[in-house]
Amino acid sequence: MNPTRETIEAYYRSLQSDLCDRLSLLDGAASFGVDEWQRPEGGGGTTRVMSAGNVFEKGAINVSAVYGPIPPELGENFGATGEQFFATGISMIFHPRNPFAPTMHANLRYLEIENSAAWFGGGLDLTPYYLFEEDAEHFHSVCQRACAGHTVADYATMKRACDDYFFLPHRGEARGIGGLFYDRHSDDLHGQFVFQRELGDTLYESYAPILERRRDTPFEEKHQRWHRVRRGRYVEFNLVWDRGTKFGLQTRGRTESILVSMPPEVSWEYASAPEEGTPERTLLNLLTGEPRDWVR
């Protein structure tokens, strides 16, 4: 039986609540605020943001469930005919304070065009500022395990889609070391939802062990500077290329909930490039090279 809108939204809400609890505990210093908001045309959401934590300089988990007549701008994007839509999703971003701890982003979503079509999409990806191979291997192992046993999911395909999507053409750079990405999966909605829950339930495990390893690594101003410059690339990707962000801003979504993904402190430097033989250069070489396979 296909999952109902209510069931899907309820899962996203419980996941939000659970992750906020566990990540506050992991952080130890700050907790997630709660902002409920309404969408004038129908529906609304809950944006939960933490800042100035021990581990997280900024973290946010957003859940929304919106519905109503399909806005004209949306018609073409949906590639489906119909008059009413329903969309629900959870998205999250974590910007750790420590430059050696990576940023993590994840998103699970469901969209329905009344009497016409329904699909799931989502994924998770990791953006390190310094490369630790064991972190990349851990993250991708968890991604691979989450796919295993689900006929609707194929790790290799979703890993490739993630590498393709999180790429900055104007820099010739990957955003990070990838993960999983998929969109518009409409076959076997029951199986899709089971897979989404597996993904959701695995998010903490994909990230927390990495944070535990890196949270207290000593760092200097030069590491923070690189951190801020690389965060600039994150901003560039989200504002120039990310379909969800561009689309949200152009269709007048709730700006603060969309741009909660922006990193807290960011720098741009003209034509700066790390020297050969440095850890900064190692990361850049990775991001400008062919995507690597992190698990066998």
Added chain:
Amino acid sequence: MNPTRETIEAYYRSLQSDLCDRLSLLDGAASFGVDEWQRPEGGGGTTRVMSAGNVFEKGAINVSAVYGPIPPELGENFGATGEQFFATGISMIFHPRNPFAPTMHANLRYLEIENSAAWFGGGLDLTPYYLFEEDAEHFHSVCQRACAGHTVADYATMKRACDDYFFLPHRGEARGIGGLFYDRHSDDLHGQFVFQRELGDTLYESYAPILERRRDTPFEEKHQRWHRVRRGRYVEFNLVWDRGTKFGLQTRGRTESILVSMPPEVSWEYASAPEEGTPERTLLNLLTGEPRDWVR
């Protein structure tokens, strides 16, 4: 007689050189580097950047002259048929260190479609972080005077176009207090070029007196924080809405020369808003209200 490509480019180059000299002198601590670059498909440019100055945290003046077959992406934008194009322009941005000193941006450009069309465009605009009415009045007075006596220029029209263009729909905010903006002016190319030179020759005067007044105003961390947050709006405008930036990035222009406009240190804060009765609120009220007239 219409100006030649060479004459126009030579003017932009002399303006770049002159402004770099005068602004280095004004700054007193740093000078503009020189980066010459080539465009593989034809032409090139000179990007001159200053950073870590007394007055300017970052400043850049870019001149380019590029030509060749019209890229497919460009055809529609140009709205003109033809096989070869030539484009030259100067663009500049100055990000002062002091939060009480405004950012200034200006751009002059000429475009030609072989055997088909040619036009000028450009403008200048000011983005303060704190409002000083005398600064806005000075800037607009200079803009108005530059237009006077030129049949090709109308201050009121270009002022309105500037207010319309430098606006962030997703925030409902103007980027700053405006200035002049125009595009695709193809009547009387000789008169247009005379007007461009007047605009170019007036840039220093539009900005330098404001910098002299604000460069040494004492400030605290709270002012810098607001400065960084507002610079985030500048980034949002340039990456999400600015036609030149989007277009440059999507058509694989020289990324470093395009994104040299990015401010040096930037912050994003979730849903932060200045308190009533503060100077920060005064600025925000101005930017979210109807555009003001700064000269009679």
